[in-house]
Amino acid sequence: MGTGKRGLLAAAVTAVCAATVLAAPGTAVAAPTPTPTSTPAPTPHTRATRGTTPTPLPDKDLEKVREKLDKLYHDAAVATDAYNAAEExxxxxxxxxxxxxxxxxxxxxxxxxxxxxxxxxxxxxxxxxxxxxxxxxxxxxxxxxxxxxxxxxxxxxxxxxxxxxxxxxxxxxxxxxxxxxxxxxxxxxxxxxxxxxxxxxxKKQITAAEKLESRLEKKQRERLAALEQQSAYEAQTAWLDTGVLKEIKSKASAPGKKAVAFATAQLGKPYVWGAEGPGSFDCSGLTSQAWASAGHPVPRTSQEQWKQLKHVAVKDMRPGDLIIYFGDASHVAMYVGDGAIIHAPRPGRWVTVAGAGSMPILGVVRPDA
Structure with missing residues (x-):
């Protein structure tokens, strides 16, 4: 990746992950503040039914809400992988x-x-x-x-x-x-x-998550987004503090560059479960289509990508490699260099740039090994 492109990528990562979230390990940084892309506007199905007012949640319960939402969306991601596998x-x-x-x-x-x-x-x-x-x-x-x-x-x-x-x-x-x-x-x-x-x-998991979010007032939604970003920031900082970024020096292969270019072109498109483009994607829909565009078809689901593709050490990963997250391999993102990933996070979010260490890493796979 050229110097100019690396600078643009670093700027994009900073915008999404907050200032210096991907900075050198050990650097003291301020806690991130919410960005416009981190707080999606309420959709019709998340608003209260006409004539009823949902009971607002106490602010002290927001951390529990965040944990509950994480679980609901994680379960939805697991079910999405099962759906995609059955579809394939x-x-x-x-x-x-x-x-x-x-x-x-x-x-x-x-x-x-x-x-x-x-x-x-x-x-x-x-x-x-x-x-x-x-x-x-x-x-x-x-x-x-x-x-x-x-x-x-x-x-x-x-x-x-x-x-x-x-x-x-x-x-x-x-x-x-x-x-x-x-x-x-x-x-x-x-x-x-x-x-x-x-x-x-x-649908059950997403409906439960939307119902829970509908009980939040505007300021609470903003605070919840800040909590989500804070959690990702702390995880990314801990990952960087291991010194891993100093060891990652591999350059992208020619197909890897094409896959990264495809993923980059999808930034801002909405997450939709079961989708693989062109207007929307789920996490493995994005990675599978990116590598298909590079001439290296890969399995449709994150779990099969983890099972079938060659595993590489984190320190040896290069742009275009796929990072598999969580112990059940329920999420996947594309590493794009400089400690950053591009991924489709979950319902209500968009294809975005994030820190590679912002979620628990299961391992790394290489489609063009």
């Missing part, structure tokens, strides 16, 4: 069923052709009288003619046997295709049920 499997199974159906149609056409050929052979044998070779010899007045005919009959018998063998093989293949298609249908239905259950859980 549904698409694969649907494609497999279509391919099996194509094979079954082609196989049935070939089987019909074999049946026609077998029928023609049977009719030819009938026209020949169906006599055994000995009887044909005794009735024939020309031994050479019989010998020629016997060779033809022998070739015909071999051809008929080959036809029957091929027909039996093809029938068995069609049965396997049909069994496979039936199994895929069962899996498809199971994944559809998983999607529906995950979708229900997502």
């Amino acid at each position: 499997q549904t698409e694969k199974q649907s494609a497999q069923i279509v391919e099996l159906a194509r094979k079954i149609v082609a196989g049935q056409k070939k089987l019909d052709e074999l049946k026609d050929q077998a029928g023609a052979a049977a009719r030819a044998q009938y026209r020949n009288g169906g006599l055994p070779p000995t009887a044909q010899f005794l009735l024939s007045g020309d031994p050479q003619q019989f010998a020629d005919g016997a060779g033809t009959v022998l070739n015909g018998e071999r051809a008929a046997k080959k036809l029957l063998t091929e027909r039996t093989r093809l029938q068995e293949q069609l049965r396997r295709y049909a069994d496979d298609a039936s199994a895929q249908w069962e899996k498809l239905e199971a994944n559809r049920k998983q999607k529906a259950a995950a979708k229900k859980k997502i």
